[in-house]
Structure formats: structure tokens, C-alpha cells
Amino acid sequence: MSSRSLNKKFDKILAREEAGELSSNSGSRALKKLLNNRLALVGLILFSIIIFTAVFAPLFTSADPMKINLRNLSQPPSADHWFGTDKTGRDVFARVLYGGRVSILVGLGSGIIAAIIGVLVGAYTGYKGGWLDVIALRVSELFMSFPQIILVLLLVSIIGQSLINLMIIFVLTGWGGMYRMARARMLSLREEEYVQALQSFGLSTATICYKHILPNALGPIMVNITLSTAAFILAEAGLSFLGLGVPASIPTWGNILNVAQEIRVLQNFWWMWLPVGATISLFVLSVNFIGDGLRDATDPSQQG
């Protein structure tokens, strides 16, 4: 019997046993647990509302976030402009909605890409071991020996400011945490008996590691994605607030907050910065609630 047909047969059994019954069961149990967690539920609702209003922004406001209106400068909130207008007469509510698109894209996008890279590298080198593992570990140590914000700012000063650059920088500075976690999980999982069984069937390293071991580490990976998304959204806000993040022409949550550096704006025009700041806080809070709920639902050792 060729190893391929054996492989197939084995996969089929495995697929039926693990994915078919066991994992769908535990999946729904995890979901049920997540939904039972009141905070996670609040988080999910908040998260959905903010994502929905940002994605379908034109449904909620007819104002153009970029349109300057010189006859309508610095107006307080009114029926026409829910969050008032900024110093150049742009509708702040529209800017918050459209800005959310970019901020969430940067946060979630970098979080997911960093996770994919970290997990791919960590799972493979952790499973394989040897010199590849040593190199990956050293490189990650290199990145992690910088305080995060210092490394981010250093890279900003070297490669310059743009939306794509910012995401590249976040991925570069963020993959290390995920890599370490995936590697640590791999080191303990590769000693399991079912892995030895798979090896004796002659399955390739990549198949064993990505298809058979990785799903067992999915819980912590999801938790980690939520945490890094939250961190990146905060980082984008901070950097753009300093004027060193996304270029000022693109509305993002951080760029809207940028005006609050001026004491006059801070004191007199609260609507220009307070609602945005609150939106960022609520969104990050919702992500953290979801992450916490996910942790409780997927990791039994963390309960209590």
C-alpha cells in the first residue's frame, strides 16, 4: 500500500474523528461559553455596532469626512452635525465613522498578518527544531529587546510615514509575541503520542505541523490576535496623535485626536476630541472583553 493512500485513509479517519465530531462539539461548547460570559457578550455587541457603523458609514451620515466648510467652523454638536464640526468645518461624526474604517483596518489587519507570520514561523521552527529554530528565536529576541514604542518610532523615522508602512512596522514589531507562543505550544505538543503516530505514517513535516498540531493551539492564537489588535489600535491612535502615524490627510481615530494637542482646542472644543477618544476606548474595551471571554472559553486552566 502506498503511503499516499494510507495517508488519505488516515486523514479521513482523523478528519471524521477530530474535525467532524470532537472539534465541532468543543467549538460549539466554546461558543456557548463565550456567549454565556456577559462581558464577552457586551464586547461582541459593542464590537459589531462599531464595525457596522464604520463599514456602512454612508448609511449613517450623509456628510463627507473630507469636505471643508469654511462657513461652518468649530460648531458645537447639533442636529445636523452630531459631534459638531472641526476647525476647518468638517463633520466630526462622519470623520469618526470613516476614520474607524482605517483605524480598524490597521489594527485588525496588522494583528492578523502578524499572527499569521508568527504562527507559521513559530509552529514550523518549533516543531522542526535545529538551527532554523535557533535563528528564529534569536531574531525574535532582537525585536523584543526594544521597548515597543521606541522600535516603532525608530522604524517610522527610517522608512517614513504612510498607511502601508505603518502596517509593516506593526507587523514587524508584533510578530514576536505570537511566534513565541506558537513555538512554546509546539514544543509541548510535538511530544504527544498522536504526533508520533502521524510521523510513523510518513506524513510530511508541514502537514503534521500545520494540519494536525496547529488546530490544537487555535484558542490561544485567537486570544493573542484580539490582544494585539487592541494594542495596535492604541498604538495607531498614539502615533497619529503625535503626528507620526498615518499621514494627516487620511482621517483615522488618531489623526482626529491630533487637534487636542492644542490647549485651546482641548479647553474650548471638547466635541473635536472627546467623542473620538471615547470611541477608541469603547472599541478597544470591546476587543479586550472578547479576548478575555475567548480565553475563558478555550483555556480551562485560566478559569476562576
Next chain:
Amino acid sequence: MLTYVIRRILILIPMLLTISFLVYTALELTPGDAVSALINPEVASRLSDAQFAELREAYGLNKPFIVRYGIWLSNVMQGNFGHSLAGGVPISTIFLDRLPATLELSLVALLFSTVLGCILGTYSALKRGSITDSSLTVVGMIGVSIPEFFFGLVALLIFALNLGWLPVGGRLLPGYETIWDRVPHIIMPAMVLSLMMTAGVMRYARSSMLDALTREFITTARSKGLPEWRINLLHGFRVALTPVIVLIGFRLPLLIGGSVIIEQVFQWPGIGNEFIGAVRGSDYPLVMMIALFSVFAVLMASLIIDVLTALIDPRVRLS
């Protein structure tokens, strides 16, 4: 113990060398002449081309890359960090000027957040499952979700602009030197920074305390009939403290990083403020040296933590 410390230091050296090498490579690749990074730009502007070429030779800038790196590294180790492009101030002078302010702010924040975080976390663990416990957990999560600079702005608006209790920013007014003149300035940035950090410490202290309370020596202490507060504080908390110390050690470098934005919000004249200015002005020598310094601080902090944990727990230094 000594061999352990020496071994730890030996591990650090290749790391520092690699990072300094990367920093130097970045310095060479960034725009700006290497000579202008080494000497005072004021002087450089008055030099003729021939003198410039002479200087290049004198500084070894015509030598191969690896030799240039060696020269630069020995300069750095002697405390000659080069000059800032803006104003031509020696970078070492900037460090001496700005570091005390950052350390002052960071240490106050570290101290306050540690004490508050430990108290709240321990209390939370002892009252596990109570309303206080769950509300503290939620408050902690809210704490890590608010952007620190936004929290700072709100504090600024309330306490400085509306109530007028505290100054808007800065560290010292000229002519006011006593400690009592300093206190009002540091209160807000330090409080904002430490409240943001308290959430993490609290969470960690809580789980560490919960863990300690399930150990057998707690049962032993209880069976000896010790009063509950003695069990909790003298036996439980002491053991729970070790991982918390480790966490605090890891926060030391985070403080250099964490205070960057807060320093900007409150115009605190520290190293973080300087760093942002340097990034904005593309002052590469200064950016690189501050980054290098912060890495140095991180690695030193991790060394100190390792040595401390080895002192507390003999199993570590034997492994």
C-alpha cells in the same frame, strides 16, 4: 552564584553587539554625512573641503565598514555618542539633561502603580468572586483600554484647565527649585502613567495570589490556628510577591517606552519628549542613540531580574 551572573552577562554581549551593529548600519544608511554626525555641525559648516577630507581620514571614515564600526563602538563605550544634528549638541549632554526627568517620572509611577496594584490585586484575590472582585477586574480592563494620552488629556482638561489645581505641563518653572515646587508638576503625569500601569500589576498580583493561596503551606498555617490576616499577608502574599517582582522588573524598560507619549502630553522634558522631537526632525544620530540606550536598559533590566530570581529561587541558577 557568581558563575551564574557571569554566564548571564556573557549571553548579553552578543545581543548588544548585534543590535549596536544594526544601529550603526542604519546610521550609515540614513541620509547625512558621517562626519557631520561625529563633529559639531557649527564647526563643520566653517570647514573647507580639504579639511573635511582630512577629517574623514582622521576619523577613519575611508576605512572598511567593519573597521568604522569598531571605531564607532569604542567611541560609544567611552561615552562619546556623537552629536545631534539639531544644534550640534553632544548626545551625551542631552542624555545627562533629559534622563533625570524621565527617571523621576518613571520611578514615581512605578512605585505608585506597584503599591496600588499589589493592594488591589491581593484584595481581589482574597475576596474572589465577590462584587468588589469582579468590578475591580472590569475597571482594570477599562484601564488598559483607554489610550493613555487620551486619559492624560481628560485629566489635563479637568484638573489643570477647569479646576486650575495643577499646572498644565513642564517640570520646573525657572527660579523655583525646592522640592515643593516640583511636586505639583509631577502629580498629573505620574498619576496618569501609574494608573495605566496599575491595571496590569493588579491582574498579575491577583492571579499570583490566587495561586499562592492554594498551596499546602497555607493549609498548614491554617491548621496551626494562625489568624486569617497573618496567613494571607505573611504567608500568602510573601510567596505571591516573587512573580510580581519579576513583572516589575520587566516594566522598568517599559517605563522608558511607556512615558514617551505621556511626556509629550504634559510637555515633560524627558528623554521620550526628546526622542519624539528627534523622530520628527529626522535627527538620525539622536534617534539611534536613544534607541540603542533603551535596548541597553532593557537588557540590563532583564539581567537584574534574572539575578534577583536566581537569588530568591536556587533552582533557577542550577538549571
